[in-house]
Amino acid sequence: MVEQTITAASAGTFKIGGDLPVNRLGYGTMQLTGPGVWGDPKNPDEAVHVLQTAVDLGVNFIDTADAYGPYIANDFVKKALHPYPSDLVIATKVGNTRQGPDRWIPVGRPEYLRQQVEMNLRTLGQDSIDLLQLHRIDPKVPLADQIGELALMKLEGKIRHIGLSQVSVGELQAANEITPIVSVQNLYNLAKRDSEMVLNYCEKEKIAFIPWFPLATGQLAKEGGPLDKIAKKYNAKPAQIALAWLLKRSPVVLPIPGTSSVAHVKENITAAGITLSDEDFKILSQAV
Secondary structure, eight states: OOOOOOOGGGGOEEEETTTEEEESOOEEOGGGSSTTTBSOOSOHHHHHHHHHHHHHTTOOEEEOOTTTBTTHHHHHHHHHHOSOOTTOEEEEEESEEESSTTOEEEOOOHHHHHHHHHHHHHHHTOSSEEEEEESSOOTTSOHHHHHHHHHHHHHTTSEEEEEEESOOHHHHHHHHTTSOEEEEEOBOOSSOOTTHHHHHHHHHHTOEEOOBSTTOOGGGGSTTSHHHHHHHHTTOOHHHHHHHHHHHHOTTBOOOOOOSOHHHHHHHHHGGGOOOOHHHHHHHHTOO
């Protein structure tokens, strides 16, 4: 009997903005860079192979950003996958500047955001960006100026949909009054759920919720802990159960686990085939 390969399609689908169908388990490119999300990785060939493997295993939603490297991750996406499959949705981000490893400063001046959108189009080799997310709201620039410039570029056909990253419900609502917001990318995982209210709002409004740092498990994965016990029950690894928990948490959740390893990307995608029982989901939800 031939064992069936589990693909990202097993996670189910979601339509971003109502018209961009993607498999709910995607891939994030941040780890395709050097230490501190700066410069080149140690193994460029492996980075290309990781992206190609992810797509071969059904991933059709890739999240990247001009700040990753900077531009290193975008370059790998283009090198590995261009010309892009017709069903591949690439999300990228603007609004964060880099001054060195692990250093990030938001800049939301309209002229800068426009420049970065144009640079993303160039480095990714695209005529239009499927999903352009504001990496961070710049507190020094009026929100209407930041979102307004992106909305203008949407009218020009350079952006298809607009999203936000690391925002509150109030910020999301304020931006949505300027132009439709179709996605939110906030820190959220099994061990850290400060964005629970934002996720609930996204679910109500059918806005895609893209949790970054999705594999973090804190102390839950320690030997004998709840995550460790449930992982053994499913003959899985703790990270796979953490992803399965996210997929069960809400139909609008689109996890984008990142890795620079082909073996790990295969493990992560296998999580799409794990369906937690209601009881195990509840145990994990109450463990934090």
